[in-house]
Amino acid sequence: MLPEALERAVFGMYATHALHLADTHGVLRFLLGRDGTSAAEMAAALDLDEETLTRLLIALDALALVESTPSGYRLPDSMAPFVDPASPRHIGGFVHHLVHGAAARMPVLDDYLRRGKAAVDAALPPPFDTIYATEQSTAAFLHAMWQLSFSVSGELAALAGLEETTHLIDVGGAGGAFAVAALERAPHLRATVYDLPQVEPHLAATVAERGLGERLGFVAGDFLRDDQLPAGDCFAFGYILSDWTDETCLALLSKAYRACPPGGRVLVMERLFDEDRRGPLATAVMNLSMHVETQGRHRTAAEYTGLLARAGWTDSRVARSSQDKHLVVAHKL
Ligand SMILES: C[S@@+](CC[C@H](N)C(=O)[O-])C[C@H]1O[C@@H](n2cnc3c(N)ncnc32)[C@H](O)[C@@H]1O
Known part of the structure; x- marks a missing residue:
């Protein structure tokens, strides 16, 4: 018997793949709202091989992702919001990204360990050139960002208190998850x-779908190159600063500060490391992922407050959501 932590690490690869298979083949969706179903019933209904499905369900039961009961398999109640494709918290898109994107990029960590990221990446194009290389990869990335950000955005918008704000600039706002929740x-x-200009048609689709008309606009630009950000009285940075080095974060926060009138605010929305940097697990793991996929890292609330202060912002306040993305808000006097 392996120690529990070691067992989790050794077999984690099977857990992610089993979850992905059960999601993509509709097994978890099938169990939603049903109280007990046999593997044979499910195999027939979903047109899947019964023996493979039985083995998959046994593994999922051992992983506590489904429950085997005397009347058949059922889904633990706590899982429903995350496995229902109609739910804003569905994790299917993110798990797809782990299996089909992140896993293939993992070997680069071996190279980074031996030669350092700077040396290995020197010959590579900047991260978003790769992410937006094709229309398909652009759409997949923006879909995953929407899934990751939309459900928590209502809560973050409430924590931000937008009553006094008139014009929100969502810097790197992607398909509009936070902007829509704020509106x-x-x-x-x-x-x-x-x-970036590649995002425009995706934002336009959001505006059309949600009937937002003139209330939600798009400005194409490159925040690394443009001297000025569009003018507004509140600047949102959702999962932006974790893509970049401290130096770039400082430049971005300073550009927002210059574009903001006195009395305006900045909203930094990110995963946060505990101050001792020993967790949470998701932040610790995604910090490795940021190393592989971007030039950034995850930070503690104190690190974000420090960057904000260096860019001129004052009176920082940390507001935690019930999910993984939290808010650090600061003011321009
Ligand atoms: C990790 S996503 C975050 C999306 C969204 N803010 C959220 O919280 O879900 C990073 C965003 O930054 C944008 N971005 C990356 N480089 C950029 C640049 N140089 N100028 C403007 N936007 C950029 C990307 O297109 C993408 O929408």
């Missing part, structure tokens, strides 16, 4: 997503 919450608000 839904604050009927007086206007928002602009400022992002």
